[in-house]
Amino acid sequence: MKAYVNKDTCTGCGLCVDICSNVFSMEGDIAVAITDEISDADKNSCKEAAEQCPVEAIKIEGY
Ligand code: SF4
Numbered sequence: 001m002k003a004y005v006n007k008d009t010c011t012g013c014g015l016c017v018d019i020c021s022n023v024f025s026m027e028g029d030i031a032v033a034i035t036d037e038i039s040d041a042d043k044n045s046c047k048e049a050a051e052q053c054p055v056e057a058i059k060i061e062g063y
Helices: 015-019 040-052
Strands: 002-005 024-027 030-033 058-061
Touching: 002 040, 015 024, 015 040, 040 058
Parallel strands: none
Antiparallel strands: 002 030, 002 058, 024 030
16 A cells, blocks of 8 residues: 655645654655555555545545
């Protein structure tokens, strides 16, 4: 499973970083996702972050 942040729609609210800091981090004023495969331990919180993102900027592939 991999996660991607759409940098054009991300508002930089930081919510995904709060929910899943192992996958998401702030880079300047937008969030970025790790480029590696997401570990089993982080999958649920990563999906939660995608669901909670207020602008649906997080795309998840491969689950
Ligand atoms: S929750 Fe969505 S809008 Fe907020 S920082 Fe994360 S990707 Fe960006």
